[in-house]
Every structure is written in structure tokens, then in C-alpha cells.
Amino acid sequence: MRDKLINKAIKVLEDNFQDGGFTIPSKGLYPFQWKWDSGFIALGFAHYDLKKAKIEVETLLDAQWENGFIPHIIFHTDSDSYFPGPDFHQSNLHPQSSKKYRSTGMTQPPVMGFILERLLEIDKGSDEMLEFISKQIDKVYENHVYFYENRDWNNEGLVYIYHNWESGTDNSPMWDDIWLTMDPPEYEFERRDTSHVDASQRPSKREYDHYLYIIDVAKKYNYDDAKIAEHSPFLVLDPLFNSILIRSNEALIKLYKLLGGNDEKIAYLKSKQQKSIQSLNAKLFNEELGAYLHFDLRNNRQIPYISSSSFTPLYSGAPDRAMAERLVKTMIQKFGGEDRYLCASFDPTHEKFNPKKYWRGPVWINMNWMLYHGLKRYGYDELGQRVKNDSLELVENNGFFEYFDSRKANPDAEKSGYGGDNFSWSAALLIDFLK
Numbered sequence: 001m002r003d004k005l006i007n008k009a010i011k012v013l014e015d016n017f018q019d020g021g022f023t024i025p026s027k028g029l030y031p032f033q034w035k036w037d038s039g040f041i042a043l044g045f046a047h048y049d050l051k052k053a054k055i056e057v058e059t060l061l062d063a064q065w066e067n068g069f070i071p072h073i074i075f076h077t078d079s080d081s082y083f084p085g086p087d088f089h090q091s092n093l094h095p096q097s098s099k100k101y102r103s104t105g106m107t108q109p110p111v112m113g114f115i116l117e118r119l120l121e122i123d124k125g126s127d128e129m130l131e132f133i134s135k136q137i138d139k140v141y142e143n144h145v146y147f148y149e150n151r152d153w154n155n156e157g158l159v160y161i162y163h164n165w166e167s168g169t170d171n172s173p174m175w176d177d178i179w180l181t182m183d184p185p186e187y188e189f190e191r192r193d194t195s196h197v198d199a200s201q202r203p204s205k206r207e208y209d210h211y212l213y214i215i216d217v218a219k220k221y222n223y224d225d226a227k228i229a230e231h232s233p234f235l236v237l238d239p240l241f242n243s244i245l246i247r248s249n250e251a252l253i254k255l256y257k258l259l260g261g262n263d264e265k266i267a268y269l270k271s272k273q274q275k276s277i278q279s280l281n282a283k284l285f286n287e288e289l290g291a292y293l294h295f296d297l298r299n300n301r302q303i304p305y306i307s308s309s310s311f312t313p314l315y316s317g318a319p320d321r322a323m324a325e326r327l328v329k330t331m332i333q334k335f336g337g338e339d340r341y342l343c344a345s346f347d348p349t350h351e352k353f354n355p356k357k358y359w360r361g362p363v364w365i366n367m368n369w370m371l372y373h374g375l376k377r378y379g380y381d382e383l384g385q386r387v388k389n390d391s392l393e394l395v396e397n398n399g400f401f402e403y404f405d406s407r408k409a410n411p412d413a414e415k416s417g418y419g420g421d422n423f424s425w426s427a428a429l430l431i432d433f434l435k
């Protein structure tokens with residue numbers, strides 16, 4: 001059974017791998033290279049084809065801008081099955097953007113640090129992998145420096161995102177109150193996602209108007225970070241994004257130590273790391289709700305909703321023992337009923353929860369992968385195992401979907417897999433879970 005599933009996962013990855021040396025997340029729906037998808041995908045390849053794993057990482061990092069920024073989508077081809085494409089984003093507006101690749105002018109969670117660390121683990125610390133890492137690691141480091149030097153608005157070790165797409169959790173209810181502060185124009189455009197996936201499982205047209213408008217604001221200022229921080233209607237400290245940055249800092253420090261030298265870089269990362277952890281705990285942890293929350297910088301307030309992102313600081317190692325205990329309690333109480341798979345992407349006890357709609361409730365395999373490692377880090381082995389088993393069961397029962405219904409007895413459908421099918425990171429992380 002295990003081997004059969006792994007073989008199926010390999011087929012998904014192979015079918016999605018492209019000649020240009022990158023892997024699309026899902027045919028039709030997502031025809032380019034996405035930043036954090038690429039990292040997770042590389043882990044799947046690493047278990048059976050190290051060359052492809054390295055190519056995936058290399059191609060992504062090759063698209064880095066002169067200022068260290070790495071875009072969220074690299075438009076390697078001219079596919080018009082996706083909107084908004086390169087002509088809308090116009091990354092060339094930024095003077096330091098890549099001259100080689102067209103891309104977006106926004107980013108995604110910086111997973112590459114811990115991905116390099118995991119690649120070395122998978123390849124059992126081999127000299128070849130270390131050699132590969134020594135060639136790539138400075139690019140990842142420069143990406144972190146970019147974040148701390150350009151996106152740490154209050155100089156507190158926490159970096160902002162200026163667009164919901166930067167969070168990776170696109171239409172989370174987290175942003176609903178921010179949308180209420182905006183009144184974007186009605187854009188005229190042809191949606192492509194809804195010709196691949198049932199519209200009820202995707203964001204609404206009006207939500208897309210907001211997404212496009214924020215990009216237009218950023219474009220007006222040629223994607224200048226300082227101006228975006230001043231003018232974007234959306235400016236958020238995301239516990240997921242910052243936890244991933246912290247976890248990747250930790251990995252970079254470890255890898256630089258292994259490589260030797262690099263004392264200044266290690267010192268820089270360590271000082272940022274300390275500050276980031278302190279601020280994450282001080283500013284984003286909410287004792288009353290027992291969870292890390294998003295912080296809306298524009299409106300200067302915590303956003304009082306709990307999502308799977310709220311638990312990802314466990315993966316970064318930031319929470320102290322008591323905070324970890326509190327988080328686990330919240331996860332079990334709100335997300336972990338016996339009738340549920342872990343871990344819904346949004347609080348199932350909240351009225352905004354929608355079990356079938358994208359980031360408003362369904363289970364995502366990449367989030368589960370981080371939660372599994374986070375729970376294990378703090379010794380919650382049983383709960384971690386449950387997250388892993390639930391992930392495997394969902395994929396086994398439904399296929400390699402993009403997201404899954406968290407209700408064990410789903411009354412609305414025979415199948416509980418939604419969104420794109422043959423989805424790359426679901427396949428890649430299943431392989432990593434099983435190996």
C-alpha cells in the first residue's frame with residue numbers, strides 16, 4: 001500500500017515537472033513556479049531523484065532580484081491559463097527586478113532555509129549535498145537580509161506582508177475585516193481559476209477585486225517597499241510567515257556552522273533571530289485565545305481569529321513551554337474533535353469556517369507537515385502522529401488534492417478532496433512523510 005501510494009506521488013511530481021527545470025503546482029490551475037511550493041516539492045524529489053530536487057531549488061533562486069527579493073511566482077512560460085499573469089504584475093517596474101525572468105512583485109513564505117537543511121538530512125549529510133548548499137545558501141541568506149532590512153517596519157524583528165497572496169493563505173477569513181476598510185473598483189477581467197476548479201471552492205470575484213487593487217497600489221510605487229509600507233491598504237504581521245522566517249534562520253545558522261567560516265552572517269542571523277522570537281511572542285501571542293494571531297499594522301490591532309497558521313510557531317521553536325502547552329490545548333479543543341481530521345485551516349468552531357472553501361477551513365498538507373514537525377519538536381509525539389496519519393489518510397482516501405474536508409463524516413460529497421487535483425506539494429510531502 002505504502003509503495004503504491006509513493007509511486008502514485010512520484011507520478012504526480014514527474015507529470016508536473018517542466019522542461020525549464022521547475023515544477024508546476026497543478027496542471028491548468030497553476031502553470032508556473034511558485035516560491036513556497038518549490039521548496040516543498042524539492043523534498044519530494046530528494047527521496048528518489050536528487051538531481052531534480054537541486055534543479056528545482058536552483059531555478060527558483062536564479063530568479064532572485066538584485067536586492068535579495070525572491071518573487072512568489074516566476075513566469076517561465078507564456079501560459080494564459082492563469083490570471084493575473086506577467087502583464088498585470090509588471091515586475092520590471094522595480095529597478096532591481098530580475099532581467100532574466102518575469103515574475104510577480106510580491107513574495108511568499110521563506111521556506112528555503114529549512115528546505116536546504118532537510119535536503120541535507122535526506123541525503124544523509126553527503127559531501128555532494130553540502131557542496132550544493134554551499135553554492136546556494138548565500139542567496140537564501142540575502143533573501144533573509146532583504147526581509148529584515150526592508151520589511152521590518154517597526155524594527156522589531158517581524159516582517160510585514162503587503163498582500164494576502166504573500167501569506168500563502170489567500171482567502172483566509174483573517175483578511176475579511178481588512179476588506180471592509182477598502183472599496184476597490186470593479187475590475188473587468190476573465191477569471192481562469194474557476195474554469196479549472198468549482199467556483200464555490202475558490203475566492204469570489206469581489207475578493208479578487210481587492211487582490212488586484214493592492215497590486216495596483218504597489219505598482220503605482222514601482223514595488224518600492226518603503227512606499228508600499230506607507231500606502232498599502234493591507235499591511236500585516238503574519239505568524240506563519242514570521243515563524244517560517246525564524247525556522248529558516250535557525251537552519252541557515254546550522255548550515256553555515258557546518259560549512260565553516262561565515263561568522264558575520266551567523267552573527268547577523270543570531271541577532272535577528274533573538275529579536276524575532278521575542279517580538280513574535282510579545283506581539284502576536286494572545287494569552288486569552290491561546291494562540292498566535294495576525295497583527296494588522298494598518299489598523300494597529302491583533303486580528304482575533306484562530307487558524308492553522310496560529311500553531312506554526314511550534315515549528316519555529318519560538319514558544320516557551322507554557323505557550324506551547326496552551327497552543328496544543330487550543331488545537332485539541334477547537335480543531336481536534338474526534339469527528340475531525342487535523343488540522344483545519346480555520347477555526348471550525350467559528351461562524352466564518354467553511355469546510356470546502358480553499359483557505360477558509362479545509363486541511364492543507366503543507367501546513368500539516370509543519371505542524372507535525374512542530375509538535376514533535378515540543379515532544380507532543382502522539383498529537384504529531386495524529387496530524388501525520390490524518391494527512392496520509394486524506395490523501396489515500398481521496399487522491400493528491402490541493403485541500404481536504406476536515407469533517408470525517410462529510411455529508412455533502414463522496415469525495416473530500418477539493419481544488420486542484422494531482423497537486424505537487426500534496427504528493428511531495430506525502431513522500432517525505434512516508435520515507
Ligand code: 2M8
Pocket residue numbers: 025030034036037072165167168169170193
Ligand atoms: C494559491 O495561490 C495562488 C496565488 O498565489 C492562486 O490562488 O492563484 C495558494 O494556495 C498559495 O499558497 C500557493 O502557493 C499557490 C500555488 O499552489 O496557490
